[in-house]
């Protein structure tokens with residue numbers, strides 16, 4: 001590990017710590033931040049000014065965040081030769097609460113996702129992504145105000161666990177050989193798992209005039225673990241959140257008709273958690289459940305939906321859903337789709353949280369949007385609202401409320417970044433930094 005990766009704790013700041021029932025937040029907490037790749041630096045520069053201004057205004061200078069930069073992604077690699085230095089992970093662990101910009105992940109080969117790695121290393125099992133509409137934001141749907149959902153995406157399991165074997169590699173062949181020996185019926189379901197099957201297919205192709213090919217076995221294999229404990233902690237968090245916020249329902253979104261023992265298990269585990277931890281009972285013979293009278297959250301319906309149907313339902317009948325609990329990959333797709341319904345991922349915030357240890361890393365739903373890097377152009381709203389979630393998590397609700405109110409007014413002023421301006425009648429396009437100025441003006 002190079003020394004360049006070691007952060008310098010700001011003098012005068014103190015650590016946030018976990019205490020029973022919540023966090024202990026000093027008046028000058030040290031909060032590590034990762035600037036991010038691509039548009040990350042532009043967005044962070046704009047966002048940090050809004051967060052600081054909101055805190056200064058809300059507490060008249062009595063409270064202040066002491067920011068501590070930690071390196072990850074391209075900036076870390078250039079400075080240290082390491083994409084995700086241990087010192088960065090250690091800082092996020094030691095200081096409990098941190099915030100990050102997006103980090104690039106190459107498609108196919110290359111490094112695995114640093115974003116996913118950080119979530120796994122800190123066991124941040126909930127990816128919390130609230131989706132709401134701000135008055136005036138242009139949207140492709142008729143009634144964007146009907147969308148008010150909170151996604152609880154499982155953050156540590158599923159295909160994102162990263163247990164994958166490269167097509168044509170010796171390891172992939174080992175896995176295929178194991179399946180062939182131990183689970184021959186399952187192996188037989190792999191359409192092109194043996195040379196015989198490939199040759200037979202090539203022959204069919206030649207039958208319709210295609211030239212002969214010398215193709216080999218090349219099967220990429222991924223493993224999709226879904227455990228009871230992983231599901232339990234996610235669904236428990238979602239139902240608890242529904243109780244605290246007075247939500248009407250929690251919907252378990254899965255593709256359990258096809259992936260019976262992974263996504264189907266998620267649904268069954270979810271209902272089990274509802275019954276065993278919250279006393280829910282079957283509604284009209286099941287499978288939906290309801291929390292009965294006399295229990296906290298009485299009346300909350302725990303239901304489920306198959307992911308493909310759910311994606312059309314959220315467009316047609318969004319009012320029927322509020323808290324959503326789902327697996328890692330579904331949650332990834334759903335977050336962007338729902339964000340688009342309320343105006344795009346320019347204002348889609350998120351948090352990765354372990355409610356047991358208190359560790360939390362706040363980050364936008366969007367990625368690095370590399371084509372706009374260093375143009376001071378994109379919407380900083382997602383990171384600003386992720387910061388708002390962070391302030392709320394820290395108990396600094398006055399500052400968080402001030403940001404929401406100012407964001408509302410800034411959007412109302414129609415001085416907005418390109419993503420909104422291109423769809424909003426009578427809007428003036430402003431830069432990323434200028435949109436931050438607009439929010440600060442309304443604090």
Ligand SMILES: NC(=O)C1=CN([C@@H]2O[C@H](COP(=O)(O)OP(=O)(O)OC[C@H]3O[C@@H](n4cnc5c(N)ncnc54)[C@H](OP(=O)(O)O)[C@@H]3O)[C@@H](O)[C@H]2O)C=CC1
Pocket residue numbers: 101102103104105106115344345346363364365366367368369370378379380381382419
């Ligand atoms: N948590 C993380 O750090 C994440 C990282 N990534 C990584 O980011 C990289 C790029 O991913 P990509 O698939 O292009 O997805 P991105 O989310 O980075 O960008 C896709 C499109 O979304 C719009 N967009 C994104 N951010 C903003 C913003 N702040 N304001 C306004 N519009 C925005 C732009 O749309 P338009 O073109 O219409 O203007 C952009 O072209 C990949 O390496 C990916 O792995 C992706 C997601 C999350």
Ligand SMILES: O=C(O)CCC(=O)C(=O)O
Pocket residue numbers: 103104105113114115116332335365367
């Ligand atoms: O890690 C990445 O690069 C992408 C992750 C992602 O899309 C997400 O978490 O929403």
Ligand SMILES: [Mg+2]
Pocket residue numbers: 332333335336365
């Ligand atoms: Mg995503």
